[in-house]
Structures are given as C-alpha cells and as structure tokens.
Amino acid sequence: MHDIEALVRQMSLEEKAALCSGATPWTTKPLARLGVDSITVSDGPHGLRRPIEQADMIGRSIPATCFPTASALACSWDRDLLREVGEALGVEARALGVHVLLAPGVNMKRTPLCGRNFEYYSEDPYLAGELASAYVEGVQSTGVGTCLKHFAANNQESERLSISAEIPERVLREIYLAAFERVVTQARPWSVMCSYNRINGTYASQHRHLLTEILRDEWGFEGAVISDWGAVDDRVAGIEAGLDLEMPGPSPCNDRRIVEAVRSGRLDEQALDRAVTRILALVERALAQPGARDPARGLQAPEVEAHHRLARRAAARCMVLLKNDGGVLPLDPARLRSVAVLGHMAVAPQFQGGGSSRVQPTRVDVPLDELRAAAGSVALTYYQGYLESGEPDDALLRSAARAAEAADAALIFAGLPDGVESEGYDRLDMELPPGHVALIQAVAAVQPRTVVVLHNGAPVSMAGWIDRVPAVLLAGLAGQASGGAVADILFGRVNPSGKLAETYPVRLEDNPSYLNFPGENGKVFYGEGLFIGYRYYEARGVQPLFPFGHGLSYTTFSYGQASLSRPSIAPGDSLEVQVPVTNTGSRDGEEIVQLYVRPHRSQLPRPVKELKGFARVALAPGETRPASFRLTIRDFSYYDPERGGWVAEPGTYDLLIGASSQDIRVQATVVLTGGVLADTRLTAESSIQAWLDDPRGREALERFVPDEVMRRYREQPAVMRRVLRNYPLKKLPHVTGGRVDEATVQHILQSVTR
C-alpha cells in the first residue's frame, strides 16, 4: 500500500490532471514512475459486460451470467437473494479482471416510459435502497467495488444529456435522493457515478450541493465520484464540485484545462489534490483485495453452471403472479392431456433490455424446451402466433387459435420485443405490440384456460384483454434462466412469491408524471412532487390495474395481531414490530409482508402512507412464523427544507401491515414523543389561521389584539371567519379597519420571535 498523501506530493501538476481521466473507456491511468497501477471497471448491473476489445465502448463482450434485471430482482423483495446475486457478480468480475462493477442503479421510476426502468428497482426509495444495499454488500464482500448510479434524478432517457430535472428540495430528499442515501450510509459503495442530466439547472457532474455538501458532508461518503460516460460538461467546475474521475478516458483536452485552471488561479490546487487522493484511494483499495492483481482467468465451467442455477432460482423468486382466477395455475400434468404454447417469445424469450447493461449470456433457457422437460406426459404444441417483430399475421394467428381451442389449456408468451426497452430513449407508449394483443384476444375467445406470460421490464397496458384471461404471470426481464423459472412456476415446482415493486396503472394517462413528461425547452418539472407511484394513486383515489406490492401465491396466508416492543418511540429508540403469519393453504409458500407508516396529522402535506419495512416469510402448510420489522425515528420523518433537516413530528402514527399497499391486514398505532416539531414559522406573511393554530401564535393574538376586535371576529358568520383567517397577519390593519395598527402587528411578531 502506498502512502497516498506522499504520492500526491510527488506528483507534478500534469500527472495529477492526467489521473483525473481514464486511460481507456474501462481503465484508470497508471503512473509507472510512482508505481501506481491501473484498475478496470465494467458494466453492470445484472451481469458483467466486459468488452472483448478494451478500447470498445460497446461491441462484443465476453460471455457472463445474465441475472434478472433490477426491475425483476426488485419484485423478489429479498435482501438475501440480492446479496447472493451480488456475490456471484463479484466472483465473475474478479474472474474477468474487473475491479469495480458499474452498478447498481437506484433511480426512481417516475414514469413507466423511462427506457431504463428495467435497470432500476422501484418507485419507492425504501425498497430500492434496501435491495441495492444488499446487492452492494454482496458484490463488495468479494473484494470487488461497486459504483452506485446515476446520481441523481436521471429518471428519463429523453434528452438525458442535457435535460434539467426541476425538483424541489423536499422532493429530492424524500424521493429522488433517499435510495442513494440509504445505500451510501448502509452499504458504503466504493464509488458513485454522477448522472448526465442537470438538476435544477446545474449538471450533476458539477453539482457541488449534491456531490459534496449532501453526498460527502452529510452522508459521509468517502469514495470517489466517477462521471457517467460522457457526462462531463465543465471539467474544472466538476473538480471544484467534487467530481473526481472523468470517464471514458482518455480526455487530454480536459486534463489540459485542469492544468491551465490551476496555473491561472481559477482552480485551487487543493481541490485537484482532493480528487487525485480519492482516485488513488480507489485504485489502492481495489488492488489491495485478494486476487485483484491476478490476470483475468475467465469464467470456469463449474462457475458458469452454479451461476446459471442461481440465475434460475433468482428468476423464480422475481416472478409475480398477477392474476389466477379459479386456480388455473399451476398446471397439473396429471389432469391435462395437451397444452398449446403460443407466441414467438416462447422460443425467443426477452430477458434483458438494451444499452450498456446488455450482457452476452453464457447460455439461454428456452421456455418451450423447459416446459417440455417439465410437462411429463402432457402433449405440448407450439405455434408462433405473431411475427417476430410483434406485428399481427392472420395465418399465424389462426393456426395458434385453432391449436388453443383444441388443447386443454393455452400458454401465451407476450411482452415487449427487443429494442423497445433500452438505455438512450424512452418508450412512446405503454402498449404491447399489436400482434401480441391480437393473439391474446383470439385465444381467450376460444380457450377459457388461457395463461399469459409477460416479458417486460416496466408496466404495460392490459386494457382489451385482462378481463378475458384467468391468469397472468409477470415473468419480467428475468435473465438468461428465466425460461426454466417460468416452467417451474407454471407447473407448480416453485410457488410464485414475487410482488410488484411498482404500480401498474390502468392507463398511461393515470400516471402522475403524465402531464410533466418528458418536459419542454430543456426542463422537466416534477410537478407531482412527492406523489410518485402508489403515493399518488392513493392520494388521488385512482385505482390502478395492479397496486404496488401486489402478487399472488398458490397458497394462502393469514395474519395475526401485531405486537410492538414499545407503545411509543422517541429519537434514538428503535421499535420492533412483529406480526405472526400463517400458511393456511396446502403448499409451501413465501409471503412478502409489507409495513407502511401513516401519520395522523402533519404540518406539511404527506403521502397517505409510505413503505418503511418488509419481510419475507417462508412457511410450510399450517406453519406460523413472525414477520419482523425494525423502525427508527427516521421512518416517521419528513424533510423540511425550511429547517434544512429531517423532522419527526410528535403525534400518533398508524402502522399498516399487509400483503400489498392496498391489502392491509393488520393495523397498530404508535405514539412519537420527544421528536422535533417543525416550528410553525410564524411570520408577517403567515395566515391568521396559522397564527391561531399555533399555541404561541394564538396567545400573542389574544394578548395584543383588542378584545373588541376579537369579539367582532367571533360574531362573524362562519364563512366570513374563513375568509378572514386566510389573510396574512400583516393585513390585520386592513381587515380590522385600522382597529389593529401596524405597531400592534410588530408587537405580535416580536413576541413569537423572541
């Protein structure tokens, strides 16, 4: 290990500047004179994308295991699984000579149309943050680093390199930064990748408030900040703001700009030294890990096998049984003679999206083959049903429908074809290809036992067919082994247990970002504020197609009463909550139990309820086990931009525990004591109502406003009093016809500020 401070002292200005950009798209610069080696980074997130040619940004990559995408993994709500997948990714990274994996991505799903939603976890920052933390811990436990991305507010691909996300501070903190905060403070990723976009006018790559004040000063991040590939705008401003490494490299012009800025006095050399120190620390740390200096050995056959099995197990835990009327699933080979397997995706499954996350899989399970292997004596017939492009074709449709009619059941493979979901652009709508819809409709008309298997990484519209089919399995983009997992679930070898990590709206127009996406004139206003995802649908009473947290099982669960470790909670306390869950059906199963917090009242508007805990409970038939949660004061808090901090208001809170955001089974209350009450900031502009609501304000009014005026006010009709209460304090002289003068207003104000 080098003494980094000493190294920096020995480096020339030019050497320092040069270190601030990579040597190639995937490596840092070595500095042979001082014995500094280089490290290799690689995408991410659901598998290794290690280009065969070091100089290639895209192009062919070395085969690696393609695990379920983040959108799928999130539906597992399974921290242990995320850790396990993370470990496997770490092992593959090491085998391919990679020191830092460019993952995970924890941006929020603001709109179903974002092309990269499949790379992200959720519309809820708690869920995304918890799962990504487990992933980071898993990868880093193998001595490989992670790079948490894309920091921040990269919630659309449209104009992603220039758009300014216009977001109020409270919304940033509670929604768009919260998952980053959780991962940084909980799992300590080695590095963070700044995003392409601007936030409130300033590029993320030179956003001091984000990269230094929040990330480092508040959250205690000690690693390096790396630019997204090509995200640097003003390199010198970036160094000042806290951006350390520019990628891809090399970037000789920007290196020179850094040198010139230091020479001309525009850039303080200490800021450069800080960046250089952090890059060196990352390099040193990466190379100090066991095996880090070994040449890439490639993936070995046993690893390939073991990771494929893990990918299959993971995929099965990610899939969500959205609908299963009349127990159509699982298919029982003993009772079926023939099943029609329909749709081109049954032989060419969609299991990942496009862009920099695209993995060259080690192999791919074909659903039709896997179904055949699982079907025993059941005769399976396959018909393509639609064109490869997704377009309808009469002849294909007719033969598929005929086969469906003649069979005992039909399985339709549908979803979003390759190229629809990708980095670099957003989807245009939420529709399935017309050929898929036509196939589902035609088959549903002739076969009552129709099961739709969906391959998509973000919500699709199901209007026009959802009421006509009894069963839908969301297979998602579940990686190279998803075909096997689908067969396992359809034939009941695995009981589905995934739940939605995002709301499925009925129509795109119902989505809260609809009127403010993708923005105009270079800006996108996050007009829905805190109310993204279920926070919006609940507040507005808009019924979604499938709510956040929804997912069915082949068994049933009942919930007992909640027990709390304490009736009240104060700062510094932790509250343990337990709910016994019983498997009341006849199969082994796992239930994902969710805990939401609902404040009774609050000085600032808040969502109806917010997810603050979840637990997976595995149960044999008849078995009961507790789902356990741990809450701290932060789980009850909101961010108050006026105070510049998190506020936990004293008062009563409901704990809502259930099977989905809309299927609450158990309720308990807890009292928060000793928290920080947001001061009602009583000013001359505050309304008379606000003054009357606050004990100190009311006392001041009663003390200084003449009794006569108070009496006249009370004698007003109720509607008039409502009008008057809306006036700001400073208008008292006006509304009282001068009976309260300006000096009195000053006395009132002074009495609360003192």
Ligand code: BGC
């Ligand atoms: C993507 C990143 C990725 C990088 C390197 C960028 O275009 O936004 O997520 O890590 O390329 O491939």
